[in-house]
Amino acid sequence: MPCYLCNAIQQNVRGVRAGDHLVQSGPAEVVTSHGEAPVTVTHYKCSECGSRWRYVDDPAAPSSGWQFVQRSR
Template structure:
């Protein structure tokens, strides 16, 4: 049996509930859904200044989301943590 020095990791995406599956990713001002619970936020330095990133967790399926509020980037917005 051969072992890999870097075994492949499980790249299976999280199982999203229907409301999470409906969130439009990477689009600023796209709505979330009612079962997202807001967590901590922090600032990230971008070339044009600071932007706020807020973490949310879905109460239904447990998916962890980040919402980047960058007014200069239309493709900021919702992303799943770790993807």
């Protein structure tokens, strides 16, 4: 179950800061499509509860941003 810090993250809003409890897990991936602005996808893990998150930075989609991926087990 996500911790109170994860529950406070505003999802699907680009540019929102999540907090220091999310630790990047691996390099950011840059995805490009012909004629479109590059989209950056970065994966994170919560240092408190272990939940996994991804941050999608897509300039063409205002609803990109933090996305919950998986609860810790």
